[in-house]
Amino acid sequence: MSSLVEQSKKLAAYQAVDENLKDSHSVVGVGSGSTVVYVAERLGQLKNKSSFVCIPTGFQSKELILSNGLRLGSVEEYSSIDIAFDGADEIDSQLNLIKGGGACLMQEKLVASCSKQLFIVADYRKRSPEKLGHAWRQGVPIEVVPAAYNKVLNDLKNLEGYKSAKVRYGGTFKAGPVVTDNSMFIIDADFGEIPVEKVSTLHSQIKSLVGVLETGLFANMTTAAYIGNEDGSVATLT
Ligand code: ABF
Numbered sequence: 001m002s003s004l005v006e007q008s009k010k011l012a013a014y015q016a017v018d019e020n021l022k023d024s025h026s027v028v029g030v031g032s033g034s035t036v037v038y039v040a041e042r043l044g045q046l047k048n049k050s051s052f053v054c055i056p057t058g059f060q061s062k063e064l065i066l067s068n069g070l071r072l073g074s075v076e077e078y079s080s081i082d083i084a085f086d087g088a089d090e091i092d093s094q095l096n097l098i099k100g101g102g103a104c105l106m107q108e109k110l111v112a113s114c115s116k117q118l119f120i121v122a123d124y125r126k127r128s129p130e131k132l133g134h135a136w137r138q139g140v141p142i143e144v145v146p147a148a149y150n151k152v153l154n155d156l157k158n159l160e161g162y163k164s165a166k167v168r169y170g171g172t173f174k175a176g177p178v179v180t181d182n183s184m185f186i187i188d189a190d191f192g193e194i195p196v197e198k199v200s201t202l203h204s205q206i207k208s209l210v211g212v213l214e215t216g217l218f219a220n221m222t223t224a225a226y227i228g229n230e231d232g233s234v235a236t237l238t
Pocket of ligand 1: 035098102103105
């Protein structure tokens, strides 16, 4: 990873926290991925860090919360979250997102949907000029019940814009399917470019297939996105 990319992640994350976390916030969602590492780092530097509880979106995020000396809570205990910070694989001009590259999409969407505000932090490679389908070349991640993966792979072929889909494999030798924190599989489905006005519809169509737990399409959930640029500036998209 180039130091430019790493620097842009850190700047975006620090700025998002500094500009948006208020003393009145007592429940804070902490997402997943390599950019959120810097969110947790910044939260961990705050003098009042014991005044808020952090809600994780998965195993990695739980570890981040604990390793930065933050208070760990759960979405079971706190279903109303004041503010959440998370990463993204791709962001379109209307702040629709593709998420789930890290296979935590269900919990990420759960925390996002419980949050009054969702701030996305990302480096410049994640910003699509207009439509989703540029920056993230793996397609739309879909979390599925293991027994249903073949059925869902077939069902997806009937949807408008479908190009291809495959189960995500992982591990050192890519010998078996990636298994999520919910013991589910991930399908990555390529729908090419997804026009802004079709993101919600495509999400609903995929979600309605029996066997699908959640999709990595996040429509109308983002309050603002902080994008670290190559020149060291941070763009705030609202
Ligand atoms: C999570 O981490 C995901 O939804 C997304 O797939 C990924 C972004 O990771 P990074 O910040 O490492 O680019 O937020």
